[in-house]
Amino acid sequence: MSTDVIKNIIVKDDEDYIINMGPQHPSTHGVLRLEVCLNGEIVKYVIPHIGYIHRGIEKMCEADTYKQIIHLTDRMDYLSAHMNNEAVCLAVENALEVEVPERVQYIRAILDELNRLASHQLWWSAFGMDLGALTTFFYGLRDRERILQIFEESFGSRLLHSFNTPGGLMHDVHPNFQKHVIEFVKYFRKKLPDYKNLLTDNVIFHNRTKGIGNMTREQAVAFGVTGPSGRGSGFACDVRKVAPYGIYDKLDFEQVLYKEGDSFARYQVRMDEMEVSLNLLEQLVEKMPSEGDFTAKMKAIVKLPEGEYYQRVETARGELGVFVISDGAKFPYRMKFRTPNFSNLFVLNALSKGLKIADLVAISGSLDLVLPDIDR
Amino acid sequence: MENTELMELITKVIPYGTVSQGSQYPEIVVPADKLHEAAEQLRNMEGHPFDYLINMTAADFSEKFTVYYHMESTKTHNLIVLKADISDREKPEVDTVSDIWVTAEFFEREVFDLFGIRFKNHPDLRRLFLEDDYGFPLRKDFKDEVNIIELPN
Numbered sequence: 414m415s416t417d418v419i420k421n422i423i424v425k426d427d428e429d430y431i432i433n434m435g436p437q438h439p440s441t442h443g444v445l446r447l448e449v450c451l452n453g454e455i456v457k458y459v460i461p462h463i464g465y466i467h468r469g470i471e472k473m474c475e476a477d478t479y480k481q482i483i484h485l486t487d488r489m490d491y492l493s494a495h496m497n498n499e500a501v502c503l504a505v506e507n508a509l510e511v512e513v514p515e516r517v518q519y520i521r522a523i524l525d526e527l528n529r530l531a532s533h534q535l536w537w538s539a540f541g542m543d544l545g546a547l548t549t550f551f552y553g554l555r556d557r558e559r560i561l562q563i564f565e566e567s568f569g570s571r572l573l574h575s576f577n578t579p580g581g582l583m584h585d586v587h588p589n590f591q592k593h594v595i596e597f598v599k600y601f602r603k604k605l606p607d608y609k610n611l612l613t614d615n616v617i618f619h620n621r622t623k624g625i626g627n628m629t630r631e632q633a634v635a636f637g638v639t640g641p642s643g644r645g646s647g648f649a650c651d652v653r654k655v656a657p658y659g660i661y662d663k664l665d666f667e668q669v670l671y672k673e674g675d676s677f678a679r680y681q682v683r684m685d686e687m688e689v690s691l692n693l694l695e696q697l698v699e700k701m702p703s704e705g706d707f708t709a710k711m712k713a714i715v716k717l718p719e720g721e722y723y724q725r726v727e728t729a730r731g732e733l734g735v736f737v738i739s740d741g742a743k744f745p746y747r748m749k750f751r752t753p754n755f756s757n758l759f760v761l762n763a764l765s766k767g768l769k770i771a772d773l774v775a776i777s778g779s780l781d782l783v784l785p786d787i788d789r
Numbered sequence: 790m791e792n793t794e795l796m797e798l799i800t801k802v803i804p805y806g807t808v809s810q811g812s813q814y815p816e817i818v819v820p821a822d823k824l825h826e827a828a829e830q831l832r833n834m835e836g837h838p839f840d841y842l843i844n845m846t847a848a849d850f851s852e853k854f855t856v857y858y859h860m861e862s863t864k865t866h867n868l869i870v871l872k873a874d875i876s877d878r879e880k881p882e883v884d885t886v887s888d889i890w891v892t893a894e895f896f897e898r899e900v901f902d903l904f905g906i907r908f909k910n911h912p913d914l915r916r917l918f919l920e921d922d923y924g925f926p927l928r929k930d931f932k933d934e935v936n937i938i939e940l941p942n
Contacts (some may be wrong), residue, residue: 426836462916464917464918467919469926471903472927476940507813565939580823619942634840635891635892636891636892637841637842637843637892649862655866672933720811720813721870722812722813723868725843734843734859736859747848747849747927748848751843751846751859755895755899756895759895787874788918
């Protein structure tokens, strides 16, 4: 984007003016400032300014043990807390070549999918609200509450779990865990048609999203847009399929792909993914061993052998990568998180050029940005 | 595609680089001044274009900086790591690859912000997270007496 953007800044049209959207704008879901250049109502370019909640997580990791790092990763993409934890755990386990008990792998996958569902529900609620449909927020949060109750019952916390630990889980899940997951699946299957009636089939919603923010597959690959946003453009980037981890290669599912690449396609991918997650939950609960250890045997202080390790995980928003350089000490030498939202954010300029400013809200909503994940 | 087969292919395309099997993925080490050329050849490699730059980062090893590029071919789903060492600590510089992968533009801004590595021909090299007068916090010799409290050992 930038060469032509810079030229635009220097050679300004008399009619143009710049407004700052954020850092306190309600539709950005966090502290993101968008420098928007407008000509009337038409967007000429968008420059995202980030760093308002940069906490230096990567620097902090250099002074923390691997078990402590788990708790920092929650705070990146707080809506995919479980997947973030799992990424670090898998990196450590693969480096140490630890065999994780099968039961743990099933529980992790169940929690992954529940977390993904909860995240998509919140996204659906907020996306509707961004576009002026207030009811979605009540529907979405009502159903999300059911998932949070399952989380709370098993490990006390609702949002930031830190339930994973290198080698397994902190402790075993609640005895009613499987029963409640199945109850939730049955409950949410009945509620999903409501979502469809309320928003998916809504003509006003179609007009706001169809044909808005078109992203080609080439653009998605070039900008590294992953997750449901990338799959809405036909970029098959689901890490659960491309580079399976945990139990995912033993499960029967297909990644959701849409070719259109507009905001509505990105919406549909997430709606379909909710159904995929429900199917996966059913398979997982059915196959999950009822007896077994909740953790493998690990040393009290985890030290990775010298080397470089990279672990990929699919979060609710795309591909999360954990890159660890270890020098054999109990702290990592360097830790880098490749966060999905970071790459997803910067495509915003390419998508919103020439559209109206109200469409910018629809596009940023359809990309499903979580700001702490970008700033780290 | 098997990694060994892929490594042979890459050795043919990039004869000036050292190709080896890392702990997980094939790794290619090239001299810093050949980085742009190597990146371009990998991006346009016949049959296996590495078109998806997953991750780009750097690390400080006191006597040198190393830049890492994790890339994947969306056709074959092979992942490789491209590495280059920058030995000049005073004025670390390397060519940008943002003209090859757009997403590199923002990864490079992040690396510039946190390590102070400059990327030649970068279209918009500004700091991403921090203020202009802040140091480069991910360098190992970074000292910030105001914001970072050192714990006693």
